[in-house]
Amino acid sequence: MSLQKIKKGSLVxxxxxxxxxxxxxxxxxxxxxxxxxxxxxxxxxxxxNTVREAVRVLVHVGILDTRQxxxxxxxxxxxxxxxxxxxxxxxxxxxxxxxxxxxxxxxxLAAHHRRDQDLADMKSALALRKSAGDDIEARIxxxxxxxxxxxxxxRNQALVELYSYxxxxxxxxxxxxxxxxxxxEPSHADHEHLLEMIRFRDAEAAHDVARALLKPSLDALxxx
Numbered sequence: 001m002s003l004q005k006i007k008k009g010s011l012v013x014x015x016x017x018x019x020x021x022x023x024x025x026x027x028x029x030x031x032x033x034x035x036x037x038x039x040x041x042x043x044x045x046x047x048x049n050t051v052r053e054a055v056r057v058l059v060h061v062g063i064l065d066t067r068q069x070x071x072x073x074x075x076x077x078x079x080x081x082x083x084x085x086x087x088x089x090x091x092x093x094x095x096x097x098x099x100x101x102x103x104x105x106x107x108x109l110a111a112h113h114r115r116d117q118d119l120a121d122m123k124s125a126l127a128l129r130k131s132a133g134d135d136i137e138a139r140i141x142x143x144x145x146x147x148x149x150x151x152x153x154x155r156n157q158a159l160v161e162l163y164s165y166x167x168x169x170x171x172x173x174x175x176x177x178x179x180x181x182x183x184x185e186p187s188h189a190d191h192e193h194l195l196e197m198i199r200f201r202d203a204e205a206a207h208d209v210a211r212a213l214l215k216p217s218l219d220a221l222x223x224x
Contacts, residue, residue: 003027003043011046015054018044020082023063023074034064034072080165088169092176093221095169100211100218102163102170103147107194107210109154111203118153122195125149130188140174146191150198150210177217182224184216 003022019040028034037055041048055072058064061082065075087095110118129142147170151163163170177183190213197206 003040011050012053012057015044015046015050016057019054019058020063020079023058024077026077028074030074030077032074033070034074036071084165084169087166088172092173093218095173096177096214096218096221098166099170099173100214102159102166103150103214104207104211106147106151106154106156106159106163107198108203108207109156109159110150111198111201111206113155114153114198114201118149119195119199121149122146122153122198126188126191126195129191136178140171140178143174143178143191144171150194153198173214177214183220186213186216 003018022028034040034055035043037048037051041051044051055064055066058079059066059072061079063074063076063079065073067073087098125142125146129139129146132138132142144167148163151160154160178185190209194206194209194213197209
């Protein structure tokens with residue numbers, strides 16, 4: 001990719017996007033210094049103030065790093081926030097597949113590392129989910145609480161953070177599967193079965209059951 005002059009729209013936003021894409025496409029490598037402000041302004045066809053504001057935003061999200069008296073350097077190739085915004089715009093089928101991977105592995109690890117308090121938290125969330133009855137919003141809330149308890153029980157902080165970051169998409173899939181009558185809804189018994197496999201420390205069964213909870217919905221989507 002080569003930088004081109006910006007012609008219309010919000011100049012700062014377009015400058016941000018052009019610089020972000022240039023970094024993602026490795027116009028400059030990690031650790032490499034960008035051209036100076038004047039050069040970037042000339043290349044993009046905007047003012048130096050516009051470039052300065054765009055760089056400030058990209059520094060804030062962690063893509064660039066400014067060193068006083070030295071210049072601006074590439075710190076990372078991707079803006080994590082933008083990556084997850086893109087994920088939220090993907091198809092429900094794609095999100096369900098990712099959710100199956102995350103929750104399957106979380107269940108496997110939880111079976112190995114769960115503690116008594118983890119089991120109590122899962123049991124409590126399931127009891128509240130069941131008592132919610134026809135209150136869909138409450139049932140969704142407690143369903144999310146149950147799955148978060150499993151992720152916490154994995155004792156893998158990277159997985160916990162990744163799942164938390166992906167939470168909005170996770171929530172979207174739960175809303176879709178609960179409210180769309182064409183998508184099979186995992187039963188309370190299915191969730192109880194998952195809890196039992198984690199309780200019995202059967203890691204492979206827990207992994208398979210966690211994935212099986214979402215498989216009917218995924219199959220329904222793929223059949224459409």
